[in-house]
Amino acid sequence: MLRIENLNKSYGQRKVLQNLNLHIDSGEIYGLLGANGAGKTTTINIICNLLKADSGNIKINNQAVSEVTKKIIGIAPQENLLYKTLSCEENLKFFADIYGLDRQTRQRQIKHTLRAVNLLDRAKSPVETLSGGMQRRLNIAVALVHQPKLVILDEPTTGLDIEARYEIWELIRQLKNQGITILLTTHLLDEAERLCDRIGIMRNGRILAEGSLPKLRALIPAKEIITVQTTQEQQAIARAQKYGFIHRRYGNELAFWLSEQLELKEILARFEGIAIDSIARQPIRLEHIYLELTQNN
């Protein structure tokens, strides 16, 4: 559905995209992750033909980016694109007109899209009377009204409470079930874990790693991670090294990568003689992979 090859973009002297490569298969949810300034929005703007790349190749549905491919794409940007005093229906009408939908299609699509984002009963409500979660869903509806094949969701749940997030996650899954391809950016790694078929981790305008979660997990040579609370950290680290455990710090937490699955009593035996207050076991999460890649590259 989307193939990006060797994309480069600079603002003045500042190289923002450096030989960026990524591809998104039809029907998948692709998560693009990266710290603030990694180049995600720049990439999206180039895909949407809002910005020109300095060099490189982008194919959307096998076509070069143009005004034609713009119609295949729906974008829900970070900042809601809504007119607050207009109703949900009026907002969608405005955007449907921009996409040139005829009157009949427009009426059908407005209703269909409002139903899809669960706002049909609020069709006549002005945007300013909606909750933050509802406004975010309407912002996604704007991206859907012209029936795009590729939908770009730029941080769709940032700033929302957990219930509103669940609703948007459900909506994203429904879009995938309808065969829509989704490019999602997020800073919420658990959101990416829940939703994405494949994930690209970006830093300084490059993709550092890309793949399904199991494929990315294989980048960390560990079966399990334990976090340890102890007043004798140096001794614990020295002991762990003796057993070949790699140590890491995640914020204030001291963690060790275990290269084999051990029983709790076997783990405790490895630290015998050291005052351990607690040990917590956890699977390898996307946050561990993300930190590993972005801190060491």
Ligand SMILES: Nc1ncnc2c1ncn2[C@@H]1O[C@H](COP(=O)(O)OP(=O)(O)OP(=O)(O)O)[C@@H](O)[C@H]1O
């Ligand atoms: N119009 C511009 N002129 C100059 N520099 C820009 C411009 N737009 C973006 N940049 C710079 O390009 C870099 C990449 O920005 P971009 O917005 O693509 O990052 P991002 O990954 O989307 O970040 P965020 O997660 O904060 O949205 C940043 O250093 C930013 O300051």
